[in-house]
Amino acid sequence: AQSVTQPDARVTVSEGASLQLRCKYSSSVTPYLFWYVQYPRQGLQLLLKYYSGDPVVQGVNGFEAEFSKSNSSFHLRKASVHWSDSAVYFCAVSPNNNRIFFGDGTQLVVKP
Amino acid sequence: ETAVFQTPNYHVTQVGNEVSFNCKQTLGHDTMYWYKQDSKKLLKIMFSYNNKQLIVNETVPRRFSPQSSDKAHLNLRIKSVEPEDSAVYLCASSPGAGNTLYFGEGSRLIVV
Numbered sequence: 470a471q472s473v474t475q476p477d478a479r480v481t482v483s484e485g486a487s488l489q490l491r492c493k494y495s496s497s498v499t500p501y502l503f504w505y506v507q508y509p510r511q512g513l514q515l516l517l518k519y520y521s522g523d524p525v526v527q528g529v530n531g532f533e534a535e536f537s538k539s540n541s542s543f544h545l546r547k548a549s550v551h552w553s554d555s556a557v558y559f560c561a562v563s564p565n566n567n568r569i570f571f572g573d574g575t576q577l578v579v580k581p
Numbered sequence: 582e583t584a585v586f587q588t589p590n591y592h593v594t595q596v597g598n599e600v601s602f603n604c605k606q607t608l609g610h611d612t613m614y615w616y617k618q619d620s621k622k623l624l625k626i627m628f629s630y631n632n633k634q635l636i637v638n639e640t641v642p643r644r645f646s647p648q649s650s651d652k653a654h655l656n657l658r659i660k661s662v663e664p665e666d667s668a669v670y671l672c673a674s675s676p677g678a679g680n681t682l683y684f685g686e687g688s689r690l691i692v693v
Binding site: 507557561568569 | 585621626673681684685686687
């Protein structure tokens with residue numbers, strides 16, 4: 470069975486600080502992996518995705534994520550956050566079929 | 582750039598009434614979805630529709646029914662709303678299995 474765990478419901482960081490949002494997955498095969506962001510009163514938007522190859526993938530707005538097969542993880546990182554990064558971040562996995570499984574989301578609050 | 586369009590954005594109604602939400606995508610995708618997002622931001626898939634084949638989530642109450650006239654449209658009808666139906670309903674489309682989801686901005690339903 471596939472599942473996605475985002476262990477942190479809420480993360481608060483100061484503007485300019487570095488960020489890591491954690492994501493662990495459970496899957497019988499190496500899935501497709503995604504990070505989405507949801508700004509207030511909007512739908513979800515793709516930040517980045519991983520299919521294969523280099524385990525570090527670059528996304529929009531300075532975000533990157535690193536896939537670790539040994540740890541079954543796909544953590545999201547950013548070197549220096551901006552107040553506009555405040556949003557809800559969702560990790561998602563898709564085994565090689567038509568299903569996508571979302572984590573519960575992490576609310577990011579960036580303090581000025 | 583928004584390519585998945587949902588109407589209405591917001592709807593308030595009374596218990597027992599019927600509600601319909603409309604979704605149209607202009608991306609030429611074969612697959613469309615309805616997700617329910619509750620007040621805690623948790624996402625639950627309700628339906629997916631792939632090349633005229635409807636895949637139903639067994640946990641969805643029978644008062645919910647999807648309606649599709651063609652692969653660009655997937656509407657959602659709720660026959661007799663209940664208070665627990667209050668949520669944001671997100672429509673999405675994708676080119677196929679394992680691919681990026683493109684979301685609309687959501688339709689917020691409030692049942693009083």
